Amino acid sequence: MATLVDIRNLTIAYGSAPPVLADFSVTLAERSLTCIVGRSGVGKTSLLRVIAGLAPPRSGAVVMAGADGPVAAADAVHGCRPLALVFQQPRLLPWRRVIDNVMFGLEGVLGHDDRLRRAQSVLTQVGLADHAGRWPHQLSRGQCQRVNLARALAVRPRVMLLDEPFSALDTVTRQGLQADVLRLWRETGTAVLLVTQDIEEAVLLAERVLVLGGRPARVIRNFPVTLPYPRQRESHRFATQVKTLRDTLAELVADGEGI
């Protein structure tokens, strides 16, 4: 598939501290679903923030197909934004109703009626059509995270960046949302880059798992998941892939790769 996002030689650093990530290169294909795993503090959130244009890299670039210069999530073309970030915490505006939260990213991009239509259809996609008029505090955690997802989908991103989106949810809710993400990924054709600590989640969702490790961090393993969708958690092959990835990680730790 054609390359959508080309991340070239990124180095990310805070102030004068040694870089968090150095000389980091990865490409994301159109419609691909990539998971990133790595211990906390390795630099996953920093990476997503730089890709989204919320922070500048020290060096290197993120190039999107068809764009002349650097691209940020905040840019808008024809009622869409190139990237959308789904935060770990929902970060909904508590003083806005659900529907107005979903329309947030479209303000200044579409007129009110188009925003409303788009938001309604996205809320339907995430199964919250009848919660449009609620306040965020009237929703469960899982529902808030669905709204977070809907707000991202509403801008019709070419690539969606998700930062440990399900880590604060209970198992049942998490599995429901994982299924939703898979379905939405296929329905919308957006590319997905999802950060997770959960090996099983990575194997369930990803076409490819990137293992981040070391200091400064880099991709220390590029692990393709060859199972067809939909994947069955109970299946033997699923368990085998999870085990293989776990063993790989354990080996890397043993080898002092410092995951």
Place this chain on the structure above:
Amino acid sequence: MKRAVLALAGLGAVLAVWEGAPRLGWVSPSVLPPPSGLPLAFWRAYADGWLDAVRESLGQYLMGVGIGAGLGILLGFAVALSPRLEALLSGPMQVLRPVPALAWVPVGILWFGFTGPAVIFVVAIGVFGANAPAACGAVQAVDRELVEMAEAYGQGGRWSTAAKVLLPGAAAGILVGIRAGLAQGWLAVVGAGLAGIPGLGQRMEQAASGHAADAVLVYLITFMALFGLTDALWVLVRDRLSAWQR
């Protein structure tokens, strides 16, 4: 319901004691006039231009509150968003903060004479003093993650962030400052009057100098009612703006 009944009963008891004390000769009516005499006293005050005084003082009050709150909130915002401005203003603020609000009355008289603008000035200073720090603190306390979210969704410009995240996020804290400012403002109106600037406060002071206890009470009740009214308006606005919390 029970509570309301008890509250009314309490009020009735106070009125009864108040009415009884001067009638039974416990206190002189020139010290504490009975409430039954109030309607007549009120009528006399009314014939003496009470309504004009209310209008005048309320106008000055609202003007002063508007100016003081407006400038206070603006400056609070600016200071919260600019560390440089905060550093610059921290010195003057340290010096000015301990000045009691009523100490500005003579300054107002000095600059504006015994006039309406002097009252407006003193009210505005008091309201400003309550609003600026409240607004600054409220804006600083807005969740920075929401600001970053706004940036990620293309609303990161200075004005859209201010209007869509900072202002609504700080609204509750700003409102607390406004309520304190509303009380400060009435204090300033009374203070300005006692110092001899024409208005409700001055009339009250004149009534007291003339030993017209019932007239003093009329003006006391007038201030109570005005303060109650502005505070009730505040509650109304607060309830509207915080609908999302319930």
